[in-house]
Amino acid sequence: MTIEHHEPPPDKKTTIEIAGLDLNFHDFPSDTTTPTGGKIAKVFGFTPEQPAYVFQWRDDGDLEELRTQEEADLDKGRKFIVAEADGTNRISIEGEGLDWPADTISGSIIRKLGRIPADRAIYLERTNEPDHAVADADVVKIKASGVERFRSGKPEVWELNVQGKKITSLTHVISVVDALTRTGFDPDAWIIILKVAGQPKRQLSVGDDIDLRTPGIEKVRLTAKDVNNGAARPAPLRDFALLEPDESYLDDLGLQWEIRVSDGNRWLVIKDFPLPDAYTAGSTTLALLVPPTYPQAEIDMFYCYPPVVRSSGASIPNTEATQAIGGLNFQRWSRHRGAIVPWNPLRDNVVTHLALVESALGREVGE
Template identity: 75%
Template sequence: MDIEHHEEPSGKRIAVEIASIDLNFQVFELDTSTPTGGKIAKVAGFNADTHPYVMQWRDDGDLEELRAQEEADLRNGKKFIVAESDGTNRITIEGEARDWPADEISGETIRKLGRISAERSIYLERTDEPDRLVEDGDIVKIKKDGVEQFRSSKPVVWELNVQGKKIISVTPVISVADALTRAGFDPDAWIIILKVQGQPKRQLSVGDEIDLRAPGIEKIRLTAKDVSNGEARTAPTREFALLEIDESYLDGLGLHWETRSSDGHRWLIIHGYPVPAGYTAIATTLALMIPPTYPQSEIDMFYAYPALQRATGATIPATEAVQVIGGLPFQRWSRHRGSIVPWNPQRDNVATHLALVESALVKEIGE
């Protein structure tokens, strides 16, 4: 490669920027305003024996090959890429075709060439395989038998409902502590319940993580860990036994529950039962009447103390009746199974009835 020199009559030196394929540009000074490709290569430390490939990165974003004897017009841009290469590979970035003087390219270089903002994700599109996410630190080997196509898009985000507040995550896995903090709750002050469609509610700990890609994730419900008048919590009352499956399920909720006989009936009482956002309270004491012949006889309706009210003030139908349980006035929710899916003693239990409770509470606030 012959190196040409065109001295400026005034002796003025011209600053240009030169980089290798990593696009980490450095400033060099030239003694001419019309440098050839050979001149640029020599300034960058190449000689003719290394077969340098020179490209001018124009201000309009195009890459233009600059041959050894060809003069560059610095009015079109003062950035140059010099690489040891005997040819180029064809790529497109955001639909714009470019020749690239290497067999591989990094995600960071693609972002710089395409002037793609950090807020957007880059994908490699190939017809014979799924689109591949390209991180800035990734290296993509360019296929020789086609044109590699790179496009950007807004990153995928995930939503999670935390006690009625929706938070957005740009990563598919979020820690429980982060989710609660971002929703404005102290992670250490609550019993944390994850609700997944078609599954029993599951208690989480502060150190757990939630994979938001898992199907059916609906929401996180919170119940205060300690609501008292300053006295120590007494041991729960167990005046009659439930089914083993019931007790195991209730223990898994992490809530304080009791069985009591009062006013001629048997009651399962669940303290601090979480209710959906849209009510004037976030939790209630929930009571279920357990028939003496349960599970052959069904659990019917449910009861809340204190009475639940919509935050809008609108009346909730079929909740006017009051049932006294242990001297306290519980609000009776007259909700019953229909004839399509009647009570089945082989299948139904406390867990399935609490699912009815949950759906009834959600229905009244239109969630």
């Protein structure tokens, strides 16, 4: 009688999936349905001398360490993670605790381990401060003591106005390059100014990031770096000197400015000073009257040419008077400091007065 030998059907062969800490799994054959942690590490290419941590990633989502001689139950899952590490750190994802054999973990790995859908955001829980959003590309350093806790949630959308165009971000930090590229501007062709309510304007560089959580953040304004008719630009007037912090700040704005004496008065004149969107023009020439005894004497009011006009056509109170400066009639904005916060020569200067100017311009159009 002839005895026939049959190979097990292909779907009955034992195959396991093994990955490193990147969770990129590959199929490996197994000669047993109960492989030990040591055999799994060996199949993955580890030598007996290497400190291998082996975890079984069970079908129910749990991650359980598998010791060298401990046998795995493949009915609970056929995925294994093998890592060379000296120890583990405790983390929690969606309330489920697990040991992670590394000092760092990326957002994409957290998403895979927690089986978090792509339309949900990942947050690192924090006490006494807002939870920190973790992008897939972010790498989080796990603290040595305690438990780092991660959760998912509805993505928080952040907005930024770039030269009148609004963009959104799922993370609270956006790079200047990303913000300008997404709105169609060449980052290298513009002087970039960040406007925050109640603060002087701040010039940004191409390598900077913008934290969209900043209280009062309003917009990014752009001014062309090089616009001319081919003629050399005349040297700006410097008829007198301002304070060193004033001149440094004005240089950082990236706008043309000059200090001139006209009709016996000392003027700081800033060209192409940006205006809020609700005015008919995008910019104006701004002038400040600088007293001879500045900073002991305060800078008061400000002046615009051509006159600033609301897009709605509504009149602006206390701007009817004009002032001749260099042969041009500037519109005078009668805006003054109150008694609560008077001018302080030890604290106030051109920089703080420009913040008052921007606040006054914005208040008239509801910004």
